[in-house]
Amino acid sequence: MKTEQLIEQNNELREKLNTENKKYYENLLLYIRAKAVFQKDEDVETTLLEILNDLIEAQNNGQDAESYFGKEPEKLAAEIIDNLPKSFFDTFKLACYIFFGYITFFSIPQMIDPNSKMDFGRILLMGITVFFFALLVLWVLGNETYQKNKLVKGVNYSILVILFLTFIIGGVLIKTPLTIHLPGLSGILTIIGIFIISTVIYIIERKNLPFSSAVYLYEIGFSVIGIIIRIPVFEKYLYHGHSQNLAWIVLIFLVFILIINVRTIWKILKANK
Amino acid sequence: MGTKKSQDISSQMLKGILQGCLLILINQKPYYGYEISQGLSQYGFENVPKGTIYPLLISMEKKELIFSKMMPSKEGPKRKYYYITVNGKQALESFISQWNHLSLNVKKLINERGKKYEN
Numbered sequence: 001m002k003t004e005q006l007i008e009q010n011n012e013l014r015e016k017l018n019t020e021n022k023k024y025y026e027n028l029l030l031y032i033r034a035k036a037v038f039q040k041d042e043d044v045e046t047t048l049l050e051i052l053n054d055l056i057e058a059q060n061n062g063q064d065a066e067s068y069f070g071k072e073p074e075k076l077a078a079e080i081i082d083n084l085p086k087s088f089f090d091t092f093k094l095a096c097y098i099f100f101g102y103i104t105f106f107s108i109p110q111m112i113d114p115n116s117k118m119d120f121g122r123i124l125l126m127g128i129t130v131f132f133f134a135l136l137v138l139w140v141l142g143n144e145t146y147q148k149n150k151l152v153k154g155v156n157y158s159i160l161v162i163l164f165l166t167f168i169i170g171g172v173l174i175k176t177p178l179t180i181h182l183p184g185l186s187g188i189l190t191i192i193g194i195f196i197i198s199t200v201i202y203i204i205e206r207k208n209l210p211f212s213s214a215v216y217l218y219e220i221g222f223s224v225i226g227i228i229i230r231i232p233v234f235e236k237y238l239y240h241g242h243s244q245n246l247a248w249i250v251l252i253f254l255v256f257i258l259i260i261n262v263r264t265i266w267k268i269l270k271a272n273k
Numbered sequence: 274m275g276t277k278k279s280q281d282i283s284s285q286m287l288k289g290i291l292q293g294c295l296l297i298l299i300n301q302k303p304y305y306g307y308e309i310s311q312g313l314s315q316y317g318f319e320n321v322p323k324g325t326i327y328p329l330l331i332s333m334e335k336k337e338l339i340f341s342k343m344m345p346s347k348e349g350p351k352r353k354y355y356y357i358t359v360n361g362k363q364a365l366e367s368f369i370s371q372w373n374h375l376s377l378n379v380k381k382l383i384n385e386r387g388k389k390y391e392n
Contacts, residue, residue: 013350050353051327054307058323068310070322079328085335 006045013049016056017065024065024073025055031077039084047080097201102127104198105215108222111191112250114183114230121176187230195223217260221253291321291329292338293368296357299339300365305352306330330355338364 010029017025029048036044051069058068070076103123110118182190202216228234229249291313298304298312309330310323333339338361346352357365 046353047327047331050306053350053352054305054310054323057307058310068323070324072322073324076322076324076328080331083328083331083335 003041003045006042006049010045010049010052013052013056017052017059021055021059021065024069025052028069028073028077031074032081035077036081036084038086039081043084047084097204098131099127100197101201102130104194104201104219108191108194108198108219108226111182111187111194112222112226112229114187117179117181119176119179121178122174124178125174125176184230188227191223191226195219214257217257221257222250225249225253287321288325288329290372291318291325292333293365293372294318295326295329295333296338296361296365296368299355299357300362303342303344303354303356305346305354309355333361336360 014022014025028051032044032048055065055068058065106126107118107120107123110116110123198216198219202219294313294316295309298309304312306326309326313321313323313326330339330341334341334355337358339355339357341353341355343351344354
């Protein structure tokens, strides 16, 4: 079975667990998925589904998850991950997705204005940083699920917030000489190329990433604006060499996307309560 | 430190013994996870948290003592059934002979020298 099918089946079957067992299992699932970065996704999901099926059967026989699986799920989860064969291919794949995902997400908005230069060096540099940052986030999340100590939890979160802020500020301040100017047709072709890459990433990874649909929607919008603005007819009326006009178009677009996403954002906020 | 070390030894020992028991079960017929746990409970392993069998099954599969196949179960959903391999059968034989030897020796030792500690 393919990984996606396994995840889908897991999502359906999980509903059969009662509240308490579901909580127990979802902690286990989050921990294993976050920590098993170097393992093959298919192996990880097969094992998760196997445990879920067994927990459901135990539940049907009147046994709760903790008394079936044990009081030390973290230790067992770590043992499970240790025993699963490591997959360098999957790690490499993950690294590529994160890397290209970052590049596509940040380069298209920078390319909208045909007159401004895109700092490709900065995007590349930040893309490499974001790869290591993502690994760290996965590691902290993996530690956090079974972390009962509030202080450790708090410290973990502060580290994440500080890193994230440094990261955003660094992204603005860093300047490299590796800039590209992409007006007209060269810009259109580059945008289409990057858009195709991000579409592929979106199709493959959309189920694993909760915000991917919203992010993808922005990409579509930015790509369309970037292309239209470079077509001579539209350039004359919409842009005319004035970045201000462009800023208005982008602002209207952002508000539009925000309205579309209100329901999704609301759902996510509610789910996290 | 001393207690940790002795705990390590006993958990290693338990793993070895559990692996032998799993091989005995799987040798009879293909089993899936929950059936294995039921089989173990039936023979007095009720207190062993059944979570321990999953890493064990994965490591046994990696060592090619067993292999697995997704098969439809009686209840309907496909389950991961475990089958014994030729290597597994050999490991099973050597486990049984080692265990018999070991338990005979320990029993003899207890009978002759350690009677007073039995409860």
